[in-house]
Amino acid sequence: MNTEATLPRRVTLVTGPARSGKSEWAETLAAQTGTSVIYLATAQRDPSDVEWQTRIEQHQCRRPAGWRTLEVPMELPATIRSFSQTDTCLLVDSLGTWVANLLDQDVAGWEKTLQDLLTSLDDVAGEVIFVAEETGWGVVPAYPLGRTFRDRLGQLVRRLGAIANPVYLVTGGHVLNLCVLGSPLPVSKNLPPQY
Secondary structure, three states: OOHHHHOOOEEEEEEEOOOOOHHHHHHHHHHHOOOEEEEEEOOOOOOOOHHHHHHHHHHHHHOOOOOEEEEOOOOHHHHHHHOOOOOEEEEEEOHHHHHHHOOOOOHHHHHHHHHHHHHHOOOOOOEEEEEEEOOOOOOOOOOHHHHHHHHHHHHHHHHHHHHOOOEEEEEOOEEEEHHHHOOOOOOOOOOOOOO
16 A cells, blocks of 8 residues: 555655755755745845845745745744645745744743644645754854754754654765664653753
8 A cells, every 4th residue: 555645744854054955955856846836935034134135045046937935934834834735845945044033932932833833734735845954963052042043943853853754864965865764763752841
């Protein structure tokens, strides 16, 4: 029996360090779906930050002209629910920027938002590809907000990774399918309090 055909959703996670090519790989995967692609950009424009605007423009120039772009700095779960159709691929780039946009939420607010995102995937009819940064491989940030960002993003990537298939790691000029090469962690009921 082909269980792939019976799955109610298809969620892909592409993760890796900065400038690793993870967005390019996610764009390649989206193009290969042969469906209508909606690019969900989580970045907030800041005309006073020329370097940031240049990064946004570089991403835009790489995308095919037929792709639709929606700027979704905060309302990601609601947008996923609104645009999920069988003939659509949603490409979310990136979760790190989305988490940064929501850092002012307290612990309870963040947990509610995180749960809302995960729940939004329960009824996904098409495909959703998430791009996420790996930030926890370096030193522990010296300031509280940096630690909160790192911990929240790490928590989100871990929870998405538990339901996504495939999960890709892009690093060192290579793409690794972690679902093929690795084993999933068992679900822990004793996770530390959320940040």
